[in-house]
Amino acid sequence: MDGVKWLFFDIGSTLVDETKVYGDLFQKIADAAGMSAESVITRAIGFYRQNKRGHREVMQLLGVEYPEWSPAYEELYPDTVKCLRVLGEKYHLGIIANQIPGAEQRLEAMGIRRYFDVFVSSAEEGVAKPNPGIFRIALARAGCAPEQAVMIGDRIDNDIVPAKKLGMKTVRIRQGYGKYWNIQGECETPDYEVNSLSELLSVF
Numbered sequence: 001m002d003g004v005k006w007l008f009f010d011i012g013s014t015l016v017d018e019t020k021v022y023g024d025l026f027q028k029i030a031d032a033a034g035m036s037a038e039s040v041i042t043r044a045i046g047f048y049r050q051n052k053r054g055h056r057e058v059m060q061l062l063g064v065e066y067p068e069w070s071p072a073y074e075e076l077y078p079d080t081v082k083c084l085r086v087l088g089e090k091y092h093l094g095i096i097a098n099q100i101p102g103a104e105q106r107l108e109a110m111g112i113r114r115y116f117d118v119f120v121s122s123a124e125e126g127v128a129k130p131n132p133g134i135f136r137i138a139l140a141r142a143g144c145a146p147e148q149a150v151m152i153g154d155r156i157d158n159d160i161v162p163a164k165k166l167g168m169k170t171v172r173i174r175q176g177y178g179k180y181w182n183i184q185g186e187c188e189t190p191d192y193e194v195n196s197l198s199e200l201l202s203v204f
Contacts, residue, residue, distance in 0.1 A: 010153030011097040013176025020073035028067035048180035083197035084115040094118035129158040154178035
């Protein structure tokens, strides 16, 4: 990727493993609906495979209100720190993420906030992906042209499509429930796809 100076990362299911958070979420949905968590997850995955927000679709189907998101269950992927350390020696790193309040403090507690020169989170900025405004904020703070930046994330709809429209390069990381998204058309096709953060090191 010639000319790239900045790598921007999503947080959830990109740097931070949300498996336990979603497990807790699905269990809460199941309890509210009087069903097994396994049944709820199976239905949700069916929706994810249709390029829909599976957990939200299931909640609507079952008439369940959105349960509280529990960030206490978040944890880093095993290769997060090494990936950031290595890439941070060659590129400026930034965050562009849809998060509940306090994301910066949570990454500080996890020990990785120090790797990022720019940190843009929806709760604090008042604008969320896929709105291009949140990407423009990050690029402006970085003093970076879109063609000099890469967006790395798990979501085709929130990360890849809007970043491509702005002229950024893109990498899809197939982690979390975003891995079930079926790419449809050039606008959804990233420059690269990887299955883990470690694989990024062979791209950059």
